[in-house]
Every structure is written in structure tokens, then in C-alpha cells.
Amino acid sequence: MVPHGPRYVSPQERAEQRARILRFVFGVAIALPLLFAVVMFGYSDQAPHWIRVFAINVDAFFGQPVLALIKARAGG
Numbered sequence: 001m002v003p004h005g006p007r008y009v010s011p012q013e014r015a016e017q018r019a020r021i022l023r024f025v026f027g028v029a030i031a032l033p034l035l036f037a038v039v040m041f042g043y044s045d046q047a048p049h050w051i052r053v054f055a056i057n058v059d060a061f062f063g064q065p066v067l068a069l070i071k072a073r074a075g076g
Helices: 011-042 049-061 065-074
Strands: none
Touching: 011 049, 011 065, 049 065
């Protein structure tokens, strides 16, 4: 049996892979803080009802980390 060497990766493939990784990293770096801000606003009394419902559902999906942070900060 002949061993196979490493697969040749063209410069174009390497650039596409790097672009995919950077797009993912920047997407996470933008989406998570934005989602966190929306959920924090959703717990305020100034938020519309649909944002409150959305924020509570999203926070519950992740185990209520935002609500725990708010309670810890409020001292209760």
C-alpha cells in the first residue's frame, strides 16, 4: 500500500478558507454582543412587549445568564 502525502492546497483554497474563518469570527464577535444588548434592553420597562417576550425566550434558551447578571447586580 502506497502512503498518501498531504493534499495540495492551492492559494485560492487557502484564501477562501481564511475568509470563511474570519467571517465566522467577526459574525460571532458582532452577533453575541448585539444579542446580549437586545436581551438586556428586553428586561427594561421601556421595551415593547414583543421585545420583552423575545428577550425572555432567548435568555431562557441559554439558561438565563442575563437575568442572573441583573439579579446579582441589583443585589437580589
